[in-house]
Amino acid sequence: MRRVTGPTDHVVVVGAGLAGLSAALHLLGAGRRVTVVERASAPGGRAGRLDVTDAHGTYRLDTGPTVLTMPELLDSALAAVGETTADRLDLVRLDPAYRAEFADGSAIAVHTDAAATEHEIRETCGPGSAAGYRRLRRWLTDLYRAEMDSFIGANMDSPLSLLGPDLARLAALGGFGRLGRRIARFLPDERLQRIFSFQALYAGVAPQDALGAYGVIAYMDTIAGVWFPRGGMRELGDALAGAAADAGAEIHYDRTVTGLVRSGDRVTAVRHAAADGGDGAEIPCDAVVLTPELPAVYDLLGRTPRRPGGVRWSPSAVVVHAGMPAPRPGAATVPEHHHTISFGAAWSGTFREIVDDGRLMSDPSLLVTRPGVTDPGVQPGGRELMSVLAPCPNTEVAPGIDWDRVGPAYAEELFGVLAERGLVDPGVEPSWTRRWTPQDWAAEGMAAGTPFSASHTLAQTGPFRPRNLVRGTANAVLAGCGTTPGVGIPPVLISGRLAAERITGPGPGTRIGPGAGARTRH
Structure with a gap:
């Protein structure tokens, strides 16, 4: 395995998402001094957060992933600094993992x-x-x-x-x-x-x-x-960042990395400035871990690796969060499941629509998440927090969609679909909604307006995926969903460890299978 050469005593990690925090913890466990620079005001990266308050109280939204699997990878990252998941998180195992509902009225609950x-x-x-x-x-x-x-x-x-x-x-x-x-x-x-x-x-x-x-x-x-941390998915970033800080990492929030200082083929410092464009500074480093989107990383490095045909990006998603009245006792729509997958009658054709044709699904399959079923603390009493995810084309495949116009109408259409399928009471209205469209993801810097990064085609899988070492730079390593091994919470946690190992070499106990790391309290 190729490794960063030269001194690696002080490592700067750009980004306090799950990949960056995983890298930081593994680096700290290997005896490195670590500084993390994050443009947002809180950790978590794509596992974002938003609090919405209405007349009924406050709702704790997870604006990113809602499905947590493989908690042993959290165990592994925290074990690097002598902690366990139980020290930082209260994880609840979901049973069933989700309920699948079909257009013919049948349903199957999927249990572990x-x-x-x-x-x-x-x-x-x-x-x-x-x-x-x-x-x-x-x-x-x-x-x-x-x-x-x-x-x-x-x-x-x-x-x-x-x-x-x-x-x-x-x-x-x-x-x-x-x-x-x-x-x-x-x-x-x-x-x-x-x-x-x-x-x-x-x-x-x-x-x-x-x-x-x-x-x-x-x-x-x-x-x-499938698991859920009490308090919401935001707790993952808080837990990893808290453990890293307690283990000696310096974490700077509200700081945007603006450039890398180089000497020959080495990065010698990271330039950053306040998120509002204010005072700038440089942090000297021996090595750097870069976790932003691939185009942003390559801009910082000053070169984009040659790749025939460029990067193929994943489809995107429209996500709508809503504050709803709690279902009436005995009503047909009383939620019983944290996750429901509502399948439309159509199947393979819907993927052609979003992947090839650049159109919205004519008969959408939807992921509906009701986190208050597991943790009532994420929503006010008598209310329900609900999130709906609908896959859709990215901005590269469908550059002509005017999301300012289409977004509100499509969100309304999705709630109509949910009402037709019996997943919400057609007689109630949300007190508020918040939506994210490909345009919003793009505004946050996500390539092609997708939160799912580079797709996992054969040409972008394993050693063919954009590598975590970049030719021409001796001491920079990549982590995150755009590089190896890929998209999703388990892969990005692994990517942080893999990035750390490019700097420190493999540590003891890097096996990932069942039993790896310290066990979680369930």
Whole structure:
């Protein structure tokens, strides 16, 4: 594994998102002095926060990811500085992980427990599908074991890094075939195919086009389980930043990095200024970890690596948050689940609409999150905080969509869809809404107006993804969802560790599988 050369005593980490904080903790654990510079006023990066207050009280919004899997990666980062997740977070395991609802009126609750999900599938889809689920579950587990430590959790210097027994094992498992076809071999019922393949969209690829290897995402939420930190997802950034500060890291908020000072091929200092453009300063460093969006990172470095065809970006999403009246006791819409996936009647065609045609889904599949089901403290009494995510085209595929005009109308349309599907009471109105569209993501600096960064096509997977070492700079390392291993909370936490290892070398206990790190209090 290639490493940063020369002195590495003091490392500046640009960005206090989950990747940057993971890197900081692993660097601190390896004895480095660490300074973190963050443009926002709080940690978390894409795992953002917003408090909305109305006449009823305050709602604690998570403006970024709402699904937490693989908490052992939090364990690993915190263990680097001698802490455990239980020291910093109160994690609740969601059971079921989510409820899937379909256009024909059927529904399946997906549990981590195999017997519980098998029972749901047998009742809804029949005994043949239940047996297929058992086989699928074994396949997903084998896939995870073949991939996690050798590919997802490892630094790769070239495609040759793939060579080894796990590559042969992954190929034999069908990891380089198409995910949709592989899932269908286990589960002929299309409803089940959707449940165990929709996760590919998190990686920016339609399920029918995704590599079979991305079934590992379905492993993470349907087998390893889904969690929620009391207080909201914002607690993740607070926990990691608090542990880093207590371990000696200096963290500067409301500071925007404006440039890098170089001497030859080395970065010798990081320039930063107040977020309002005020007083600037330089922080000397021996090495730097860069976690912003890829285009911003390459601007700082002064060069963009040559890449045939450029970077292909993932689809985006419209996200609408709303403050709703709490459902009446006994009403048909009383929420019972933290996460509900509402599938429309259409399926493969909807992905063509957003990925290829640059159009909104004509029959959308939606992720509905009601965090107050798990933690009533995120919303006022008698009220309900609800978030709706609808996949949509990014600004590169659909540059002509006027989101100032389309956004409000589409948000209203989504609530109409939810009412038709029985997920909200059609007779009630939200007291407020807040929405994010591709235009808003772009305004926050996200390339192509997508919060999901570079898509996970074959040409942007593993050693073919933008690398975390940049040719021409001897002591700069990248972390975050644009580089290896990719998008999502587990990959970005891993990317922070991988970046730290480029500076310090692998530390003890870097295994990622079950049992890694200190255990979480559940």
